[in-house]
Amino acid sequence: MERVDTVLSGGYVVTLDEFNRVIPRGAVAIRDGVIVDVGVEDDIRGRYVGEEVVERRHHVIVPGLIDCHTHTQQYLLRSAINDAMLQLPPVWTKVLVPFERVMGEDLARLSTQASILNMLRNGVTYFIEAGAPYPETLAQEVLRSGIRGVVTYATYDVAEGKVAEPGDVVRKVEELYRSYSGRGGNLRVWMSIRQVMMVTEELMEAVIEMGRKYGVGLTLHLGEYQGEVDYTLAKHGRRPLEYLVERGLRHVKPVVIAHGVFFSPSEIELLRRYGMGVCWCPTVDSWLMGPHWAGFTGIEGLRIGLGSDGGAWGRLDILHEAKVAKALGKAVANAISYFKAGLDSNALLGMATGSRGLMTGEKVGRVEKGYAADLTILDARTVKTLPLNNPVDSVVNYLEGDNVTDVVIGGRLVVRNGRISSMDEEGVVRELLEREGEVKEKLRELTKQLKVLSA
Numbered sequence: 001m002e003r004v005d006t007v008l009s010g011g012y013v014v015t016l017d018e019f020n021r022v023i024p025r026g027a028v029a030i031r032d033g034v035i036v037d038v039g040v041e042d043d044i045r046g047r048y049v050g051e052e053v054v055e056r057r058h059h060v061i062v063p064g065l066i067d068c069h070t071h072t073q074q075y076l077l078r079s080a081i082n083d084a085m086l087q088l089p090p091v092w093t094k095v096l097v098p099f100e101r102v103m104g105e106d107l108a109r110l111s112t113q114a115s116i117l118n119m120l121r122n123g124v125t126y127f128i129e130a131g132a133p134y135p136e137t138l139a140q141e142v143l144r145s146g147i148r149g150v151v152t153y154a155t156y157d158v159a160e161g162k163v164a165e166p167g168d169v170v171r172k173v174e175e176l177y178r179s180y181s182g183r184g185g186n187l188r189v190w191m192s193i194r195q196v197m198m199v200t201e202e203l204m205e206a207v208i209e210m211g212r213k214y215g216v217g218l219t220l221h222l223g224e225y226q227g228e229v230d231y232t233l234a235k236h237g238r239r240p241l242e243y244l245v246e247r248g249l250r251h252v253k254p255v256v257i258a259h260g261v262f263f264s265p266s267e268i269e270l271l272r273r274y275g276m277g278v279c280w281c282p283t284v285d286s287w288l289m290g291p292h293w294a295g296f297t298g299i300e301g302l303r304i305g306l307g308s309d310g311g312a313w314g315r316l317d318i319l320h321e322a323k324v325a326k327a328l329g330k331a332v333a334n335a336i337s338y339f340k341a342g343l344d345s346n347a348l349l350g351m352a353t354g355s356r357g358l359m360t361g362e363k364v365g366r367v368e369k370g371y372a373a374d375l376t377i378l379d380a381r382t383v384k385t386l387p388l389n390n391p392v393d394s395v396v397n398y399l400e401g402d403n404v405t406d407v408v409i410g411g412r413l414v415v416r417n418g419r420i421s422s423m424d425e426e427g428v429v430r431e432l433l434e435r436e437g438e439v440k441e442k443l444r445e446l447t448k449q450l451k452v453l454s455a
């Protein structure tokens with residue numbers, strides 16, 4: 001008998017391995033934060049003695065969910081962007097970025113804590129931050145909470161026609177990298193570019209170079225706006241991704257592109273060639289851009305993940321996003337070619353784990369020997385979810401964040417039976433209530449200047 005830290009058993013284990021194995025009465029053996037074995041419970045219990053044994057008889061165990069694109073410090077904008085404001089061209093430079101500026105460190109911390117609590121409750125074990133105005137605050141909260149997270153600084157030097165000193169931004173990014181990289185197993189520091197229209201060429205090239213020099217990933221918003229395609233075509237004679245690849249993006253690994261809705265076939269080919277990931281944000285992409293090609297074109301060989309785009313828009317619930325993605329993708333496929341069989345549940349669950357972890361460049365996103373022990377456990381014994389004829393279809397079609405009971409990250413039960421031990425959830429709710437007036441005041445100031453009225 002081999003000793004391990006934890007033996008975790010469930011009604012079903014959905015592995016997302018290369019055979020898409022689903023193991024009824026399955027179990028996982030975990031040691032030092034890594035999966036050492038997965039199989040039928042009787043076999044696993046016959047071979048391993050766990051320091052701790054966790055039994056979840058009526059539950060489905062899936063690989064930890066990954067939110068490939070979020071803004072942890074935009075949470076306080078929930079329900080603040082009304083439909084009239086959605087029309088502002090583009091809404092992020094009019095509302096989201098200005099709000100980040102006026103928020104202050106104190107509210108940024110509250111926003112971060114609320115975001116992380118939501119993610120953990122929804123079974124998200126790993127997230128990629130698009131660029132926080134207060135990245136140190138985010139890094140501290142990642143370390144404290146136990147979630148696995150990519151922290152980046154809101155990297156731009158052009159906003160509303162004003163240009164900042166690129167050197168100052170570069171120094172800020174370097175400082176973040178030096179202070180926080182390698183501080184803990186769950187925290188990563190990556191590079192980011194806010195938007196190709198929000199950076200000077202000097203800053204863009206410096207950030208790409210840092211990503212290459214430090215061997216870390218880079219995330220950016222791209223292909224999210226038709227004006228942006230016109231902008232790079234007019235300025236550089238290239239479409240956005242063609243231009244960036246030429247300027248060195250192809251040398252950075254991994255690259256995670258948020259949205260990418262307005263990519264041409266040749267840009268999609270670049271994604272395939274350089275193994276770059278695209279994060280489809282089904283709710284936000286639909287609200288602001290349109291149907292995403294990832295929902296109805298051949299995605300063989302591409303790395304496609306799902307993202308929330310932050311708490312300003314939705315529930316930070318990746319399983320909910322998977323449902324939106326499925327409906328939307330099938331609607332367009334039906335409209336174009338009367339094709340109903342695409343975007344199957346295994347593909348969608350793969351997207352919900354960042355195309356089985358590949359987008360992160362790490363061994364996450366599968367329940368398999370040698371992979372990080374990041375697991376999301378969902379209670380399927382509810383009147384809304386039974387009977388469980390097919391566990392993968394059940395997870396994608398019926399189960400959501402509200403069904404998550406336990407979350408394991410690096411072998412540690414960060415959420416246990418619905419309780420988060422690493423954070424003061426009641427305290428955060430209290431502070432959200434207490435500071436509601438303050439947030440509303442900041443929003444009032446901001447929206448006063450907008451031409452489109454906030455109803």
Ligand SMILES: [Zn+2]
Nearest residue numbers: 130221258309
């Ligand atoms: Zn975004």
